Amino acid sequence: MFKLKAPLAFLFSCFCLLWCTTGAVAQGKMKDLFKVKTPKIDYVRPDTTILIKYEDFPDDDSDADQSIFFNPKKQLSIVSEDTTELDLGEQHIVEMSEEVLVDSTWIRIASYYAIWDTRNINPYRMDSRQLKDTVDIQLYDPKQNRNYNMPLVKTPITSHFGARGGRWHYGTDIDLDTGDTIFAAFDGVVRINKWDGGGYGNYIVVRHYNGLETLYGHMSKAIAQPGDFVKAGELIGLGGSTGRSSGPHLHYEVRYQGNPMDPENLYDFPDYLLKGESYQITSAVFNYNNRSRSSSSASSGRRAAYHKVRSGDTLSGIAKKYGVTVSQLTRLNGISSRTTLRVGKSLRIR
Template identity: 75%
Template sequence: MLKFKSTLYIVFFLLCTAGGASAQNNKVKDLFKVKSPKIQYVRPDTTILIEYEEFPDESSDAGKSIRFNPKKELSIVSEDTTELDLGEQHIVEVSEEMLIDSSWIKIASYYAIWDTRNINPYRMDGRQLKDTVDITLYDPRTKRDYRMPLEKTPVTSHFGHRGSRWHYGTDIDLNTGDSIFAAFDGVVRINKWDGGGYGNYIVVRHYNGLETLYGHMSKAIAETGTFVKAGELLGLGGSTGRSTGPHLHYEVRYQGNPIDPELMYEFPAYLIKDQNFQITSALFNYYNRSKSSSATGARKSTYHTVRSGDTLSGIAKRYGVGVSQVTRLNGISTRTTLKVGRKLRIR
C-alpha cells in the first residue's frame, strides 16, 4: 500500500510539472499574439439632426461632412457582423491595441464607428454635450507627442464665417510639395479624393479622442489603416479640389464636430497652447450662427457684372469659388470671351 501511494505522488508531481511547463510555453507564445478587440454594441442617440444648406458643393465630401446624417452601411475595424441588424445602424464600441515599444497602446477606443469613406458618420450634435470632456492632447511621459502640421504655419484664412458660408477649418500657407505631418499619434481613417471640396485629403483618428483633417494636398501618401506617430509624413501640400492657391486646409474634430484649431494652437508662434484641452457644448454654439447665415428655404444667388480686364480665374478668386463652378452655372467654357457688362452667376 505504501509503494502504491508513493507511485501516485510521483505521477501527480510529474503532471503538475508538465502543466507548469505548458503554461510557461503558452505564456511565451502569447507575447507574439495581437490582442483581440473588445466590441460592445449600443443604441445610437438619434434625437438631433442638423442640416446645413450652404456649402461649396453638396456632392463633395466637404459639403457632406457638416450633415449629421449617419451612413446606412456600416464599416468598422474588426466588425462582428453576427450582431448587426440589417437595415439599422449600430454604434460599436471598439477597443483596439497595438504593440509599440514593448507596450500595448490603445489606438481605436474613442469613437464608435470606423468609416473609411465619410468624414462625419457619427450622428452627434456637439451642442447636446452634457458633460465637460477633458482631453490630454499630448503626454511626454508616455512618449505621446504632438507636431505642427507644417514646418511653418502662417494662417491665411480663419475658422468662421466666410462670405455666405461657414469655413470649418484653418487655412495655412504653403508651397506645392511641402511636407504635411500628422499632428498626433493615431490611425489614418480616410485617404480620399474630393474634387468638389477637399481635393486629396486625409483624416487621422487620434488616441486622444480627436480627429484631424488635411485637405488640398497634391499627393496623399499615408494609406488608410496605417498607424502614424506625431510628425510622420501624411502627404505633400498642393491646391487640389476647391482651392484658389496652394495651402493646407486643417480641421480638428470631436466625434465629427469641427472645433476652431486656433483654440488649441498658436500658429504664428508654432506651438500648441496647452497639454490639455476641454470640450464643452459651448464650443459648438457657432452652429446656430452658421445655420442662420446660410440659405434657408431658398438659396441666395450671387452675380458679378463683368468689367474691363476681368478674367474667369480672377472673378472666381474674388468670390472664393472655383472656375469650374462659374462656368457650370453660366453654361460657358474657360475659352469663352467675357463681354463687359455681362452678368455672371457666382453661386
C-alpha cells in the same frame, strides 16, 4: 579543494548557465515593462442605423458641405444587430483596445466601441449643441511618449475658422508651396484617404489617441493609407491646391466626435506651438453651429433631406422607411410612381 564528480559538475554548470540567463531575461523585462502596443481593432457587425444627409447647398456634392449634416433614424446599438438591409460602404462598429506589456504579459488597459468609417468625415451622430459634460482632452503626454507636431514646418495663416463667402469655413488655412511635407499632428490611425473634387481635393483624416481627429485638405498627394498607424511628425502627404482651392495651402481641421472646432483655440500658429498640454471641450466650443446653420439657411433659402438610392430600393419602401407618402416623393423629385430608381442617385424625401 575538492573535486566534483562528473554528474555533479555537469549539474553545477547547468545551474550557473540558468542563473546568468535568468538575470539577462530579468533585465530585458525591466526594459519592456511599460512598452505600449499599437491599438488593436476588432471588427464586429454594425446595426441598421440609417444616415439621412441634410444639405443646405443641394447642388454641391462636396464632402466639406456634407460633413456636419448627418442625423440617425435611430440610436446606434451594438446589441440588436440586423444587417439584412445594411449597405453603408466601409462603415463598421469596432472595438478599440490598448494594451501594455507587464511582466511578459500584454494587459488590456482600455477598451471601447466606436464607429470606424473610411468614407464619411462625420459618421458619429453627435449633436455638439447637446453636449452636457466637460470633456478633458490630453493633447500630448511626453511621459507616455505621446507627443505633438505642427502640421507644417511653417504655419502662416491665410484664412481663419468662421463665416466666409456665404457659408461656414470649418478649418484654418495655412500657406505652403506645392510639394511641402505635411505631418501628422498627434499619434493615431489614418481613417480616411479620399478624393473630394468639389471641396477638400486629396484629403486625409487621422483619428488620435486623445479623442480628437484632424483633417488635412487640398494635398497634391495623400500618402498615408486607412489603417496606417502614424506617430506625431510622420509624413502623411504633400501640400498642393487640389479640390476647391484658389492656390496652394493646407486646409487644417480639428474635430471632436465629427464636430469641427476652431484650431486656433488649441494652437498658437504664429509661435508654432500648442497653447497647452490639455484642452477642455464643452458645448460652448460649438456655439458657432447656430450661426453657421442660420447663415447657410439665409443663403440657400431652404433645407432638404435626401436618401441615396441603394440596390433593391422602391418608392414605397423608401416612403415607409421615412414616414412619408409616395406622392410626396414623386412631387419633390419630379418623377412618376413608375419611374425606375437609379442606384446611387439622391432622392429628396423632405
